[in-house]
Amino acid sequence: MSKLILVVDDEKRLRDLVSAYLTEAGFQVVTACDGREAMFRARDAKPDLIVLDLMMPEMDGYQFLKQHRQERNTPIIVLTARVQENERVIGLEFGADDYVCKPFSPRELTARIRAVLRRVEDKQRTDDMLRASDITLDLDRRQCTVGANSVTLTPSEFDLLAALMSAPGRPFTRYDLLERLNQALSDTGERVIDTHIKNLRAKIEPNPSEPAYIETVYGVGYRFRG
Numbered sequence: 001m002s003k004l005i006l007v008v009d010d011e012k013r014l015r016d017l018v019s020a021y022l023t024e025a026g027f028q029v030v031t032a033c034d035g036r037e038a039m040f041r042a043r044d045a046k047p048d049l050i051v052l053d054l055m056m057p058e059m060d061g062y063q064f065l066k067q068h069r070q071e072r073n074t075p076i077i078v079l080t081a082r083v084q085e086n087e088r089v090i091g092l093e094f095g096a097d098d099y100v101c102k103p104f105s106p107r108e109l110t111a112r113i114r115a116v117l118r119r120v121e122d123k124q125r126t127d128d129m130l131r132a133s134d135i136t137l138d139l140d141r142r143q144c145t146v147g148a149n150s151v152t153l154t155p156s157e158f159d160l161l162a163a164l165m166s167a168p169g170r171p172f173t174r175y176d177l178l179e180r181l182n183q184a185l186s187d188t189g190e191r192v193i194d195t196h197i198k199n200l201r202a203k204i205e206p207n208p209s210e211p212a213y214i215e216t217v218y219g220v221g222y223r224f225r226g
Helices: 012-024 035-045 061-068 085-093 106-126 155-165 174-180 189-204
Strands: 004-008 028-032 049-053 076-080 098-101 129-132 135-138 143-146 149-151 214-217 221-224
Touching: 004 012, 004 035, 012 028, 012 106, 028 035, 035 049, 035 061, 049 061, 049 106, 061 076, 076 106, 098 106, 129 155, 135 155, 143 189, 155 174, 155 189, 155 221, 174 189, 174 221, 189 214, 189 221
Parallel strands: 004 028, 004 049, 049 076, 076 098
Antiparallel strands: 129 135, 135 143, 143 149, 214 221
């Protein structure tokens, strides 16, 4: 599933420009015109990353950063027209993950967004946890949760889901997945994978007949929608 980005800026022209570019780049986008509206948007939409202007009316970016960091650890890239080093440092000290100085190119901002999201995903993996959408896999304890619910998986189901979640968006052939299970390819091998996937979908998908997480790649195999 595509990542959701919250864009916060009091300039409508800039919000529209950034929104259009990020949407074209494959992201979902919601917007807010000041820090106060951004608090409501962040609580409601739970974005994967926030692009935040620092100088805004009502509630400025610094106030938003301070309050939001008490509630969630969402990655945040700040936008600032000020070029003084101390302004950028203050933003980082308030909890920003990166900054971009105005004027900027949408291409540069998109690259920064992808870089921050990659760092977050890499950290999640090094913590022996895989997280995507509402699914969390604890690789050490071999536990799976979907939302707030614990889901019991067989060892093969767990290993297949871990393989798919380790590389969101990458298609895995049935042979790739058999290797993850340390099983040799046989006449029934591909059907074994299909059966495991069917059982996995029944356990983790909101609607198994219309999978939101494990997608069939026709003529290839399966992939996890990241």
